[in-house]
Amino acid sequence: MKISEREFAEAVNSRSKAPIYEKMKAATVGIAGLGGLGSNIAAALVRSGIGRLVIADFDRVELSNINRQAYLLRDIGRRKTEALAEILREINPFCEIVTHDVRVDEKNCLEIFGQCPIVCEAFDGAEEKAMLVNTLLSESKTVKIITGSGMAGFGRANEIVTRKISERLFVCGDGKTDVADGEGLTASRVIICAGHIASKAVEMILG
Amino acid sequence: MRGEKMAKINGEDFNEKITVGEYLKKAGYSAVRVAVMVNGEILPKNDYDSTEIKPDDEVEIVGFVGGG
Numbered sequence: 001m002k003i004s005e006r007e008f009a010e011a012v013n014s015r016s017k018a019p020i021y022e023k024m025k026a027a028t029v030g031i032a033g034l035g036g037l038g039s040n041i042a043a044a045l046v047r048s049g050i051g052r053l054v055i056a057d058f059d060r061v062e063l064s065n066i067n068r069q070a071y072l073l074r075d076i077g078r079r080k081t082e083a084l085a086e087i088l089r090e091i092n093p094f095c096e097i098v099t100h101d102v103r104v105d106e107k108n109c110l111e112i113f114g115q116c117p118i119v120c121e122a123f124d125g126a127e128e129k130a131m132l133v134n135t136l137l138s139e140s141k142t143v144k145i146i147t148g149s150g151m152a153g154f155g156r157a158n159e160i161v162t163r164k165i166s167e168r169l170f171v172c173g174d175g176k177t178d179v180a181d182g183e184g185l186t187a188s189r190v191i192i193c194a195g196h197i198a199s200k201a202v203e204m205i206l207g
Numbered sequence: 208m209r210g211e212k213m214a215k216i217n218g219e220d221f222n223e224k225i226t227v228g229e230y231l232k233k234a235g236y237s238a239v240r241v242a243v244m245v246n247g248e249i250l251p252k253n254d255y256d257s258t259e260i261k262p263d264d265e266v267e268i269v270g271f272v273g274g275g
Contacts, residue, residue: 033275035275036275037275038275123275124273127239127240129240129271129273129275130239130240130271133242133249133269134242134249134252138249138251147271148275149271150272150274151274151275152272152273165242165269166267167247169249169269171269176272178272178273178274179273180272180273185274190274
């Protein structure tokens, strides 16, 4: 179905007294890692009309991702950047999506995300999470980071919270359930954490 | 003691004279899985072993766990 941007904007704003779409449209958010957190954060942001997303991941979609990530069976074997960009455009064709099909590391993360006022850290590994937060907070003077830590297992939905660490760092999760402990990951709990991260980003943009 | 200045680490009072690196080791943190903020600013990893926790410092240590 062909929708105009005006129709899309009106639909986003439809039950809100203050306009949401216009502020979201002017915003850029970076997402580092397109797994269970990143893919679901991206979907939430494009539904609210985010204007520009910078998304980065080196990986390809596997069957073991489908339990919690926003991909579809048709995407198995495809690059995550490419598969996610297609899904996002199917939700909101008016968002500009910049993809980086690369492993984000200390050397390239400022180049990839330095121009994003808000970056969502959405990696799977604890060391990669720490790397991104340390490098971006040290090397950029302005980027704000929202990071996810602690969303393994199932249930205990109310233990997942957003904590402000400083003006530039927010941590979402329960802070303790580590996937390395063997509890696995469930979509319901990962999506709660992704929702916290996306919600903080929206708050920063609209607030 | 009243009037004595005390550092805070993750909101808890702390008054030992040790470096951030020593504290992390003692508290069981892995240095490659943390971010350390001192008075609201990120502390670069290379400075952990040379930075002593001073009275009045507010230290926040974020320990990351895997999953995403």
